[in-house]
Amino acid sequence: MKTAVISDAAPESVGQRLREHHRIVLLTDGYSSPFLAKTAISMLRYRSDDVVAVLESSTPTLTAQETFSAGGDIPLVADLTQVPDADAIYIGIAPPGGSLPPAWKPILLEALRRNMDVVSGLHDFLIDDADLVQAAEENGASLIDVRRNRFRQIADGQPFRPGCVRIHTVGQDCSLGKMVVSLEVEQGLRQLGQSSAFVATGQTGIMISGRGVPIDCVVADFVNGTIERFVRQNEEHDFLLIEGQGSISHPAYSAVTLGLLHGAAPDGLIYCYEAGRENVKGLKDVPLRSHQELLNAYEVAANLRHPCRIIGVAVNTRTLSEDAAMAELEWAKKEFQLPVCDVYRTGAAALVEASLQLRAEVLAR
Amino acid sequence: MKTAVISDAAPESVGQRLREHHRIVLLTDGYSSPFLAKTAISMLRYRSDDVVAVLESSTPTLTAQETFSAGGDIPLVADLTQVPDADAIYIGIAPPGGSLPPAWKPILLEALRRNMDVVSGLHDFLIDDADLVQAAEENGASLIDVRRNRFRQIADGQPFRPGCVRIHTVGQDCSLGKMVVSLEVEQGLRQLGQSSAFVATGQTGIMISGRGVPIDCVVADFVNGTIERFVRQNEEHDFLLIEGQGSISHPAYSAVTLGLLHGAAPDGLIYCYEAGRENVKGLKDVPLRSHQELLNAYEVAANLRHPCRIIGVAVNTRTLSEDAAMAELEWAKKEFQLPVCDVYRTGAAALVEASLQLRAEVLAR
Structure with a gap:
């Protein structure tokens, strides 16, 4: 029994x-x-x-x-x-x-x-x-x-193993696919024989992978420390794909977002958005901030902790026709001058490639 | 009994x-x-x-x-x-x-x-x-x-009463006097006959004022919502002086800092620093970020939620001689081009004045 x-x-x-x-x-x-x-x-x-x-x-x-x-x-x-x-x-x-x-x-x-x-x-x-x-x-x-926890770790801001490149998905809003992007890029790296791991930070990711931290349910003082410790426990990998939560501009969840960003101290960010979404999910009178404003806010905030850049953009085109989706991806490539994917429609290859490039850069520093 | x-x-x-x-x-x-x-x-x-x-x-x-x-x-x-x-x-x-x-x-x-x-x-x-x-x-x-709580409020990002001007103390680090600055400015406004209130966000402020929210002990998903609701419950005042916590660059506590900043949606910030402090309190190998980098980060982050500017600077000169302290305040006035006080040594008058000016601006919009 x-x-x-x-x-x-x-x-x-x-x-x-x-x-x-x-x-x-x-x-x-x-x-x-x-x-x-x-x-x-x-x-x-x-x-x-x-x-x-x-x-x-x-x-x-x-x-x-x-x-x-x-x-x-x-x-x-x-x-x-x-x-x-x-x-x-x-x-x-x-x-x-x-x-x-x-x-x-x-x-x-x-x-x-x-x-x-x-x-x-x-x-x-x-x-x-x-x-x-x-x-x-x-x-x-x-x-x-899965969300219940007694984490009480205070972050210490110490460096991670430099060969452990940390890539974090961030977004314009919540519920637009950050977990899926992290999973797909991690899978892509693993299929190329790289040593990589997915770091779940939400209940669904934990149920899928059987590991991770339910970060939105940690007491506020320990958010940064909880993810910092979990990342440190996994730094034997060459790539960690760390699932993002919320958005740095989300009226309700930005505390969680910044705690992850500083606790995980990523080297690179993948910016995620959903084509056509105009307002914060569930708050229909609160407009989303522009991509430019958000990209700037993420870079400013991340670099307070550790040198970091945006390595690519993941677009969620679920509401678009195939033609409109392809047009959106073309627009995004020109707009952001960065590798762009919709991992559902086109796979994650461009973001996998950007991850490999980032690691080469970090090691050459 | x-x-x-x-x-x-x-x-x-x-x-x-x-x-x-x-x-x-x-x-x-x-x-x-x-x-x-x-x-x-x-x-x-x-x-x-x-x-x-x-x-x-x-x-x-x-x-x-x-x-x-x-x-x-x-x-x-x-x-x-x-x-x-x-x-x-x-x-x-x-x-x-x-x-x-x-x-x-x-x-x-x-x-x-x-x-x-x-x-x-x-x-x-x-x-x-x-x-x-x-x-x-x-x-x-x-x-x-005082810290125990079951807050479960999710922020809704709705506007506050425009006549309720919210002023929030933020800083270069933790433990450098943000609570004291908030209390002193609030007292100064009250002495001028203004309708104002101090909003405690930590255990000491709550013990002093008998009200407030122990924000660092709230479950992460509800940080923004808890302070948003508390501010809304007090918006009959013309001025709310909202105690800050941590720092937007603090390796351990930045989640709390940003949650407060977005939940309280301040109109104005008072930037607090301690003269001579070089490293994060308690983390002696983690250097503080520069004032310019932090002022920019606070303005960028605050404006994601609500129009906001830095209205003044509060310097803590506790480790300096009287002469050195006065020299530091002069330097700060030139450096920041903003009203500057050390509320312990010189009182809070310049920041009280800056608060009145901010409210006039907000009402004229």
């Missing part, structure tokens, strides 16, 4: 438990829109071999591909009896504020009774719910709150 | 309890150096009428003035029997990392047995210590963790 690993355990043991799940049910029931279900969609994209079903009864479709444009034939199911051998249920949404939809509690209790682990990236912690804790204990299942 | 108010209570009721303490003992025992005892020193400076003694047995001096250069004849005592009518004991230090010195626990237990409240601004919470909780309950005394 499994012991009930709970989220207060060391991050390493939590990560190991996540990597042991190979028959996962993703829970999105009633929240299948792409903005809300982004955790589920990324799991379908990057951990599809470990997913057996999506619990989603509110759409008439039968497969993940039809509803989420990812996951191929992975079936949508209406309840857990349809997947009797599942080993875990992952909460597949990331709503602002991070609360558990009340209608989901019976589903989680049922999962625990079936001896499945429950994994959550919400701000509301599973282990603060006495009923869930009792059910987990009775069934020897685990409650894993 | 008092009920045991505990720190989970609403911030308002905690603040009210703090304002009810009028016979306070400050605890610094063995930690009387100015950098460590900064909470005690500020309490002696701004709340001296409510302080009856400092528990400090490691120095041979008899008065607060001799040891801390503040507090006049307030006596230093070796134990609580010397102040039988005290109503509270305040932890007077702010060590990096924020842990309670183990030798102090018996002192706190003794205070609780004497029915005194215990007030702490440490990261280590009093109410996580079962012995302290039991002693508080048995004696009907209160444990107040």
Whole structure:
């Protein structure tokens, strides 16, 4: 029988438990829109071999591909009896504020009774719910709150190993693909035989990679120190692709963004934006700042900590037709005079190449 | 008998309890150096009428003035029997990392047995210590963790009342007097009959004013939102003087600094530095960035959220002779072409004047 690993355990043991799940049910029931279900969609994209079903009864479709444009034939199911051998249920949404939809509690209790682990990236912690804790204990299942942590590391501003080149994705806003860009560039480098690692900084990245720090849920004084320490623990790699969060101009999340930028002390930044987005996500009367203003702000802020430049631009063209997307990428190449990709449509090759070039530069200093 | 108010209570009721303490003992025992005892020193400076003694047995001096250069004849005592009518004991230090010195626990237990409240601004919470909780309950005394909070507000980036001019102190580093500058300018405005308020953002400011938000202990996603909401709750004033924290270039605390800057959306900044300081406090191999680089970084970052300019400079000349201090202030006036004060030596008049001018400008827009 499994012991009930709970989220207060060391991050390493939590990560190991996540990597042991190979028959996962993703829970999105009633929240299948792409903005809300982004955790589920990324799991379908990057951990599809470990997913057996999506619990989603509110759409008439039968497969993940039809509803989420990812996951191929992975079936949508209406309840857990349809997947009797599942080993875990992952909460597949990331709503602002991070609360558990009340209608989901019976589903989680049922999962625990079936001896499945429950994994959550919400701000509301599973282990603060006495009923869930009792059910987990009775069934020897685990409650894993990916965001829960007790990090208390104060950054010391010391240099990293110079051969460990740190590349950080930053953006015009939140939710425009910074995690995906980091994953794709890291994969591209690895495929070329480079020693590289993806550094997850959000709940979805942690669920995918089984490692990382839930930086937006760290107490403010320890944000810089938490990521600094995690990067230091991984500096044996020649490339670290560090997932960005929020935006330096985001009214709500800029504290997290700058803490990452200074704690990770990147050598290079990849600037990410979504074509056509005009306002801050979720704040429709707050316009986004211009690319020029943001590129300047990122360079100024990053260089307060460590010499850093923008190495490329990642455009998300999901709302555009193929022709319009290609035109946008051409415009961006001229506008920024930098390597440009849409990693979804064109792959990450130009950014992989820019990363190799950056490392050569850093080593020649 | 008092009920045991505990720190989970609403911030308002905690603040009210703090304002009810009028016979306070400050605890610094063995930690009387100015950098460590900064909470005690500020309490002696701004709340001296409510302080009856400092528990400090490691120095041979008899008065607060001799040891801390503040507090006049307030006596230093070796134990609580010397102040039988005290109503509270305040932890007077702010060590990096924020842990309670183990030798102090018996002192706190003794205070609780004497029915005194215990007030702490440490990261280590009093109410996580079962012995302290039991002693508080048995004696009907209160444990107040000023830093403990459950703030979960997400910033919305909406404008504030334009007539409420927000002035924020920022600096080259931490621990160089941003709180004192905010308090002195606020006091100066109030003495001229202006409607103004001090907005505390750290444990010492909260202990002094009985209100505010312990921003460095808020979960990162909610830093901007917590200060935004607090400012909004106080926008009936014509001037808000918002205490800054850390520095935008501080390796460890820049996340907190930017969260405040964007959550408070100031109209004006007062830039604070200490003459002669060359390295980040506590990180002696990390040099401070230049004034010009920092002034630019603050202006760039602030203007991402709201139109803002630097309105003046506050110099801390504590390590200089009187002559050298005056020379430093003259140099600063020429260098920055802005109003300059050392609020300790010369008062805050020039910054009060600059604040009035800023408000006239904002209203004329």
